[in-house]
Amino acid sequence: MKLFDYVLSGNCYKIRLLLDFLELSHEKQAVDFFPGREHKSDAFLQINPLGQIPVLEDDGAYIRDAQAILVYLASRYDPTGTWWPINDPSELGRVAQWLAFADSITSTASAARLHDVLGYDLDVAQARAGAHKLFRVLDDHLANQELQGFNWIAGSNPTVADIACFPYVALAGDGGIELFYYPAIQRWIRRFVKLPRFKLMPGINIFD
Amino acid sequence: MTTDNFTQSQWYAIGRLPDFDGVAQKPVRLLSRDLTVSHEAGDLSVKDAEGHSLLTQVRYGHLWTSLSDRPRPLYDMPEFDEPGRRLVTAGGVGVRCSGLRCVENFLDMAHFPFVHTDILGVEEHSSVESYDVNMDAEQDEIWATKCKFFQPMASAAASGGQMTEYKYRVPHPYSTILYKTCPIQEDVWDLVGLFIQPVEEDECIVHSFILVFDDENTDTGLLHFQQNIFLQDRMILENQVPRKLPLDPRWELPTRADASSIAYRRWLKANELQWGVALFNEAA
Numbered sequence: 467m468k469l470f471d472y473v474l475s476g477n478c479y480k481i482r483l484l485l486d487f488l489e490l491s492h493e494k495q496a497v498d499f500f501p502g503r504e505h506k507s508d509a510f511l512q513i514n515p516l517g518q519i520p521v522l523e524d525d526g527a528y529i530r531d532a533q534a535i536l537v538y539l540a541s542r543y544d545p546t547g548t549w550w551p552i553n554d555p556s557e558l559g560r561v562a563q564w565l566a567f568a569d570s571i572t573s574t575a576s577a578a579r580l581h582d583v584l585g586y587d588l589d590v591a592q593a594r595a596g597a598h599k600l601f602r603v604l605d606d607h608l609a610n611q612e613l614q615g616f617n618w619i620a621g622s623n624p625t626v627a628d629i630a631c632f633p634y635v636a637l638a639g640d641g642g643i644e645l646f647y648y649p650a651i652q653r654w655i656r657r658f659v660k661l662p663r664f665k666l667m668p669g670i671n672i673f674d
Numbered sequence: 675m676t677t678d679n680f681t682q683s684q685w686y687a688i689g690r691l692p693d694f695d696g697v698a699q700k701p702v703r704l705l706s707r708d709l710t711v712s713h714e715a716g717d718l719s720v721k722d723a724e725g726h727s728l729l730t731q732v733r734y735g736h737l738w739t740s741l742s743d744r745p746r747p748l749y750d751m752p753e754f755d756e757p758g759r760r761l762v763t764a765g766g767v768g769v770r771c772s773g774l775r776c777v778e779n780f781l782d783m784a785h786f787p788f789v790h791t792d793i794l795g796v797e798e799h800s801s802v803e804s805y806d807v808n809m810d811a812e813q814d815e816i817w818a819t820k821c822k823f824f825q826p827m828a829s830a831a832a833s834g835g836q837m838t839e840y841k842y843r844v845p846h847p848y849s850t851i852l853y854k855t856c857p858i859q860e861d862v863w864d865l866v867g868l869f870i871q872p873v874e875e876d877e878c879i880v881h882s883f884i885l886v887f888d889d890e891n892t893d894t895g896l897l898h899f900q901q902n903i904f905l906q907d908r909m910i911l912e913n914q915v916p917r918k919l920p921l922d923p924r925w926e927l928p929t930r931a932d933a934s935s936i937a938y939r940r941w942l943k944a945n946e947l948q949w950g951v952a953l954f955n956e957a958a
């Protein structure tokens with residue numbers, strides 16, 4: 467199994483997290499995303515015509531899109547069946563719903579970070595405003611979950627939905643987005659970093 | 675604040691050479707001014723907002739320019755001509771603080787165990803032994819030598835913990851280079867350095883490079899190692915208050931007492947540097 471990886475990418479971090487949580491042996495191929503833009507090179511476009519990372523190679527097949535890779539890894543390699551709760555349709559529906567939400571976090575919070583850290587030319591005010599709207603929704607949801615005794619996005623266990631939402635929320639400060647107004651998000655981040663085999667990525671503020 | 679002479683008379687890196695490939699014009703910001711880099715028939719030129727041409731040179735993998743007509747000469751790094759070394763340029767990373775703060779953080783070994791935990795330091799070995807700091811009066815630059823630190827993973831090529839010896843050099847208010855024991859070859863130093871582009875008084879772009887002997891890692895592997903470390907620094911740097919460098923002795927901040935930082939601040943003062951420095955009465 468091989469992950470096409472970039473250290474500063476939150477989307478690649480999602481896959482690194484699950485690979486570690488499930489203790490799956492794998493190799494990483496370092497991609498020069500910045501400054502080299504290797505993900506837009508002809509060779510890489512053969513692997514992913516969208517020119518995006520992450521991509522996972524397993525059993526001779528390539529899978530792209532962080533959320534799709536999380537679903538694949540959890541369904542295939544999680545013996546507990548909790549990260550992608552295949553046996554509970556209503557929980558599964560909630561997980562899938564928040565996977566889609568995670569991609570909107572990428573197009574807002576991650577965009578602001580690319581602007582501030584790597585100098586991408588984009589409308590950062592719009593990206594930050596979009597992220598704040600989503601974070602309000604996530605914070606309200608997490609606060610509600612807590613009231614019902616649930617610590618995680620889809621219920622009482624962490625699922626791939628938590629993994630998919632975590633990186634760009636936790637890295638928001640890199641893009642000038644304060645998490646000060648989102649106390650339930652802060653508590654969820656503190657719980658997340660205590661998961662066994664969790665590894666920190668630079669830019670994450672743990673609020674302790 | 676208008677730029678002081680010392681700041682104004684320097685050369686500044688404004689990008690790696692490949693950053694200007696395939697772009698006819700690229701806006702860049704330096705010392706609170708808008709400049710334009712033009713790329714015509716393989717030639718790079720830089721103009722200010724009024725259309726005046728600025729001096730340029732290509733060195734150390736980067737394009738450099740100056741707002742002065744008679745800049746101080748750019749410092750020499752003869753290691754760039756040594757055969758067998760590999761140069762990896764890591765690209766410009768934006769940081770919301772004065773570039774002077776980035777230099778000071780780079781000189782400070784005490785942060786290794788806490789910011790670069792298990793890579794450049796471990797919490798059990800967190801004390802900084804004393805080292806020498808000298809002014810090279812002829813070149814007007816600072817050298818800190820005989821710095822020693824225990825490092826679990828001193829570079830991408832390291833295979834275990836080692837006592838790493840360091841030298842630090844500050845030849846320019848916005849550049850600093852460290853020379854560290856090469857983990858795979860004796861009697862040579864690996865170089866890691868920062869060329870900082872001051873954008874505003876409290877905002878900068880850090881262009882970093884490594885120039886090392888390494889026959890194991892790919893360039894991209896070295897790049898990831900370097901960028902991971904720098905992003906750890908970036909978060910710390912962005913949390914410092916005030917964002918400019920507090921040079922005024924009236925600051926009652928727990929400013930760092932280490933010798934290289936004192937020498938750096940003294941040197942900036944002696945050169946009457948003011949741009950990028952926090953004034954006591956405009957307290958953050």
Ligand SMILES: N[C@@H](CCC(=O)N[C@@H](CS)C(=O)NCC(=O)O)C(=O)O
Nearest residue numbers: 475476477517518519520531532533
């Ligand atoms: N939906 C994709 C988005 C991936 C994505 O945006 N990846 C970034 C790096 S973190 C990328 O490759 N961006 C380049 C581009 O979109 O052109 C996923 O979740 O994997």
Ligand SMILES: [Fe+2]
Nearest residue numbers: 785789790907
């Ligand atoms: Fe550092």
